Amino acid sequence: MTDKLIIFDTTLRDGEQSPGASMTKDEKLRIARQLERLKVDVIEAGFAASSNGDFDCVQAIANAIKDSTICSLSRANDRDIARAAEALKGAASGRIHTFIATSPLHMEKKLRMTPDEVFEQSKLAVRFARNLMDDIEFSAEDGYRSDIDFLARVCEAVIKEGARTINIPDTVGYAIPELYGNFIKTLREKVPNSDQAVWSVHCHNDLGMAVANSLAGVKLGGARQIECTINGLGERAGNCSLEEVVMAIKTRRDYFGLDVGVDASQIVQASRMVSQTTGFVVQPNKAVVGANAFAHASGIHQDGVLKARDTYEIMRAEDVGWSANKIVLGKLSGRNAFKQRLQELGVVLESEGEIMAAFAKFKELADRKSEIFDEDILALVGDESVATEKEQYGFVSLSQRSETGERPEAEVVFTVGGQEVHGKSDGNGPVDASLKAIESHVKSGAEMVLYSVNAISGSTESQGEVTVRLQNSGRVVNGVGADPDIVVASAKAYLSALNKLHSKADRVAAQG
Numbered sequence: 001m002t003d004k005l006i007i008f009d010t011t012l013r014d015g016e017q018s019p020g021a022s023m024t025k026d027e028k029l030r031i032a033r034q035l036e037r038l039k040v041d042v043i044e045a046g047f048a049a050s051s052n053g054d055f056d057c058v059q060a061i062a063n064a065i066k067d068s069t070i071c072s073l074s075r076a077n078d079r080d081i082a083r084a085a086e087a088l089k090g091a092a093s094g095r096i097h098t099f100i101a102t103s104p105l106h107m108e109k110k111l112r113m114t115p116d117e118v119f120e121q122s123k124l125a126v127r128f129a130r131n132l133m134d135d136i137e138f139s140a141e142d143g144y145r146s147d148i149d150f151l152a153r154v155c156e157a158v159i160k161e162g163a164r165t166i167n168i169p170d171t172v173g174y175a176i177p178e179l180y181g182n183f184i185k186t187l188r189e190k191v192p193n194s195d196q197a198v199w200s201v202h203c204h205n206d207l208g209m210a211v212a213n214s215l216a217g218v219k220l221g222g223a224r225q226i227e228c229t230i231n232g233l234g235e236r237a238g239n240c241s242l243e244e245v246v247m248a249i250k251t252r253r254d255y256f257g258l259d260v261g262v263d264a265s266q267i268v269q270a271s272r273m274v275s276q277t278t279g280f281v282v283q284p285n286k287a288v289v290g291a292n293a294f295a296h297a298s299g300i301h302q303d304g305v306l307k308a309r310d311t312y313e314i315m316r317a318e319d320v321g322w323s324a325n326k327i328v329l330g331k332l333s334g335r336n337a338f339k340q341r342l343q344e345l346g347v348v349l350e351s352e353g354e355i356m357a358a359f360a361k362f363k364e365l366a367d368r369k370s371e372i373f374d375e376d377i378l379a380l381v382g383d384e385s386v387a388t389e390k391e392q393y394g395f396v397s398l399s400q401r402s403e404t405g406e407r408p409e410a411e412v413v414f415t416v417g418g419q420e421v422h423g424k425s426d427g428n429g430p431v432d433a434s435l436k437a438i439e440s441h442v443k444s445g446a447e448m449v450l451y452s453v454n455a456i457s458g459s460t461e462s463q464g465e466v467t468v469r470l471q472n473s474g475r476v477v478n479g480v481g482a483d484p485d486i487v488v489a490s491a492k493a494y495l496s497a498l499n500k501l502h503s504k505a506d507r508v509a510a511q512g
């Protein structure tokens, strides 16, 4: 027999309580459709009584979604509950979620009610709701900071009134996993009719423990519903993150022994949608949905993953909706990852010597640039200087000075037949000055018939690729150079073109 854990998503209600995360009706509908594709059991669509706009959102979602239960939050009063019921009228499966605070602090200072009044109002609210709808959830707000015996009396009473789900929130994120799990366990033991309801947890992330507390509520406390949000969105520091609890339950089924109906392959899409809609960027190192969650940057890990994925991955990227895991090439990468990427890019280097020459250039580039893109590698192996054959001209270094209103000056150090030479010049711009600095020494007399610059990957961190076409005595050659510094790329391209002119001249001389 399977033991099922109900996933109750409250992105559209508690998630929207994040300052700045307010969503329009169309946006909420789009997200609700994605939550349905994700196969969450319950979607808390809003708080119908809070405004006409939110009423419309709950109503529209209730009418549109068929496969998940649609829920509206309401205070423990008739007006809010009636509004929720009205908004949910069209739902294939609807739930009213009514709540009232039970902690001494909230009762005295916020509600200004005695415990007896709260007890009575809880019963009346659930009774009223139960007359409008079958599926009623009751939440004891700030439940974790409540007196457990009083809370047990309230829970017993609302279950008698017909509440099917009893939720014990850690409203302010104060709980510690073991203590919270034991609190839920003890509470259930104190409620004589506890088996007539599903027990639920709703944890906030003020101390970064929302996921751990929710899982403890399940494992130690016996809860069978977790309330959570996509990307952990929610009031203040947020809620328990759906993607993390779901993947914890799935990945560690050996420990939890529970089934969840969620289709995990929709997780990344849901995360992106919520992030794009709210403008809340997902941090790269966020579990499951962060850009780095399945990315490997260091050589030893890359080598391990290439040999056997499970050396460094406990989940498969594809299982949560990524197209694949990522090997990110950078300064910490090793030869194996580099060779693998060359293979994937269809680059065939003839000898181990060529591969090692390309790898050395790759490492040198990686010291200057945090991430090496595929385009960088293609430029690198396309760069003539990868060739191991001795070339006439070789780039060494470049310095240039440019300032608004001043004529730029450049000094280029390069090799001619293995000897280092320095060329200096000014020019119309730093590139012009650098190429004139080379030419001041080489005196090729070649005419430049094309100069083009290409940013070869998406950002300003990328390499610039420069193509230079030179013409001399009827011969036309192209030189290509790549470097994050566009002036250096230009000098490399120029020297590369000079090399071709030189070797063609040699060949012509030899033939003649």
Ligand SMILES: CC(=O)SCCNC(=O)CCNC(=O)[C@H](O)C(C)(C)COP(=O)(O)OP(=O)(O)OC[C@H]1O[C@@H](n2cnc3c(N)ncnc32)[C@H](O)[C@@H]1OP(=O)(O)O
Pocket: 014, 017, 047, 049, 050, 051, 074, 075, 076, 077, 099, 100, 101, 110, 111, 112, 141, 171, 235
């Ligand atoms: C922990 C949570 O996340 S709870 C959900 C929080 N979400 C929201 O508050 C979003 C929606 N809220 C709103 O739009 C508004 O606050 C409304 C429409 C609900 C109420 O607005 P107002 O009537 O103007 O009241 P206001 O927000 O200023 O104060 C809340 C009132 O509700 C009372 N109240 C708070 N919780 C409850 C409850 N669970 N049951 C009954 N009454 C409650 C407060 O004591 C206060 O009553 P008072 O006006 O007699 O002092």
Ligand SMILES: CC(C)C(=O)C(=O)O
Pocket: 014, 099, 139, 140, 141, 142, 167, 169, 170, 171, 172, 202, 204
């Ligand atoms: C109303 C309840 C469920 C809540 O959001 C909380 O206590 O945090």
